[in-house]
Amino acid sequence: MSGDEAKYEKVDPQAKGFEAVKRAFANQVAYCRDNGAPVTAEICEALLGLLDTERGGAVMRRVRKWAGAPLADALPLRIAGGLHALHLGDQDAALSAIYLRQRVSNPRDVVADAIERHEAFLMPWLDGPPQTNExxxxxxxxxxxxxxxxxxxxxxxxxxxxxxxxxxxxxxxxxxxxxxxxxxxxxxxxxxxxxxxxxxxxxxxxxxxxxxxxxxxxxxxxxxxxxxxxxxxxxxxxxxxxxxxxxxxxxxxxxxxxxxxxxxxxxxxxxxxxxxxxxxxxxxxxxxxxxxxxxxxxxxxxxxxxxxxxxxxxxxxxxxxxxxxxxxxxxxxxxxxxxxxxxxxxxxxxxxxxxxxxxxxxxxxxxx
Structure with a gap:
């Protein structure tokens, strides 16, 4: 499933397995697009594209083999939060280019590189649900x-x-x-x-x-x-x-x-x-x-x-x-x-x- 094909689909929030992981990311892309969040949609679209590759090291391997229900666990927002934290902390200039809306020829590779460079930092972000107090x-x-x-x-x-x-x-x-x-x-x-x-x-x-x-x-x-x-x-x-x-x-x-x-x-x-x-x-x-x-x-x-x-x-x-x-x-x-x-x-x-x-x-x- 590509980012262009990402459309929101109502599914069982307790569904598990690799196809459920892909659907959770596709839904998140669609949800972000529909709510005026193009940068977050681009990050989640890059993550969606990585699911069918070998890129992303141990972080993406854990994502692909997610043991729980990815939609109920808000899995896309867990890793998206960690990537955003890298940007907020000025820890990865290449990744920050996406957040700053600069021209990036291949966002998927940029995100994959960032995940592999900051594996130790990002792994704990998968351990708990996102906090979205607003x-x-x-x-x-x-x-x-x-x-x-x-x-x-x-x-x-x-x-x-x-x-x-x-x-x-x-x-x-x-x-x-x-x-x-x-x-x-x-x-x-x-x-x-x-x-x-x-x-x-x-x-x-x-x-x-x-x-x-x-x-x-x-x-x-x-x-x-x-x-x-x-x-x-x-x-x-x-x-x-x-x-x-x-x-x-x-x-x-x-x-x-x-x-x-x-x-x-x-x-x-x-x-x-x-x-x-x-x-x-x-x-x-x-x-x-x-x-x-x-x-x-x-x-x-x-x-x-x-x-x-x-x-x-x-x-x-x-x-x-x-x-x-x-x-x-x-x-x-x-x-x-x-x-x-x-x-x-x-x-x-x-x-x-x-x-x-x-x-x-x-x-x-x-x-x-």
Whole structure:
């Protein structure tokens, strides 16, 4: 399969084997092209081309013989992150030419040479999933809280996020949002999020965040320069505004770091929901671009715990579940919400509020 033939194809995310590896890279090429990331698409296209060769040393041999499910494991983004880190660290001038959009006659050979030169550096990047914490997605939590408050839930929210990574979304009380003209957050905030808004604005109300904590199996410490650089490596280089947001998040973390437990999603949610509910506060379980990485048995336990707690929720101490996850058919992210008790009918079922660009550049608001 060549890069020119790379088209997104919906497949079983748990599929394994060499053909699944090739499909994962082809899908990533198509996904990047469809989302305005030509440089990342070119890198992934070069990697796709290497799969049918002997180039790339031990790194590519490991990729070709990937033991897990390459799509569910986000294998293309693991190695793409490592290559981007080489560029950010000025460690390979030939490779950097691709990132700088300079004329490169054979990107596949350039990428292969870089992989072979930096084998020891790149191999650990295959050991864990990419960290894609992105402040631009916190618009979804803000808009969902405005919508929930308009539905009559207490406007005091306690946030509990699974897959928090560096906890960038947990610091959103310090961010300013302009959501189609509806504003929230401190006006003087360094982090200002103003997505292109399509459709009516969210409800004209207000919210306050009275608590924010999260979990991750491998939390990232933004106050550690090495870990912060690693997180930047997972940002697609085309999106310069995301680097500015990351710098603002790093500054916020150095002022007051977020609270993140090193725990799996199911353990964290069960602990949170076992605590007594606070009157006048809406408890929230939330996640963005995480669900696909959570093992199925954990997803089942999280769902069971939330639904059990929802059955006990009261008007004065409700529970909400906010989800911003990818639809791999449309290449958009869907914001959906469930809440308990069911004040107006239908709250216990998923309600889609809108769809958005993967990194929050634009939002199509659908809720009424």
């Amino acid at each position: 402040a631009g997605r916190s618009w979804a939590y803000a808009a969902a809280m405005l919508w929930l408050a308009d539905k009559g839930l207490p406007a005091q929210f306690a946030l509990n996020e699974i897959g928090s990574s560096a906890g960038i979304n947990l610091m959103m009380r310090r961010y300013f949002f302009d959501l189609g003209g509806m504003t929230a957050g401190p006006g003087g905030a360094q982090m200002r999020l103003v997505p292109e808004w399509r459709g009516p604005p969210p409800p004209d109300t207000a919210y306050d965040i009275v608590g924010a904590r999260g979990c991750d199996i491998a939390p990232v410490d933004l106050t550690d320069p090495a870990q912060a650089l690693r997180l930047k490596a997972y940002i697609w280089p085309e999106f310069t505004e995301r680097f500015a947001r990351m710098d603002a998040a790093i500054a916020a973390a150095n002022t007051m770091p977020p609270e993140i437990a090193r725990e799996s999603a199911d353990v964290f949610v069960e602990k949170v929901l076992a605590e007594p509910a606070e009157p006048g506060v809406t408890r929230v379980i939330m996640h963005s671009i995480v669900w696909q990485y959570v093992p199925e048995y954990q997803r089942e336990k999280v769902t069971e715990a939330i639904e059990a707690a929802g059955a006990k929720a009261t008007q004065d101490a409700p529970l909400a579940w906010i989800s911003l996850e990818a639809d791999r058919d449309t290449h958009r992210h869907e914001l959906s919400v469930r809440y308990w008790p069911d004040n107006e009918g239908g709250g216990e079922e998923w309600q889609r509020l809108g769809v958005a660009h993967p990194h929050g550049a634009w939002v199509e608001w659908e809720a009424v």
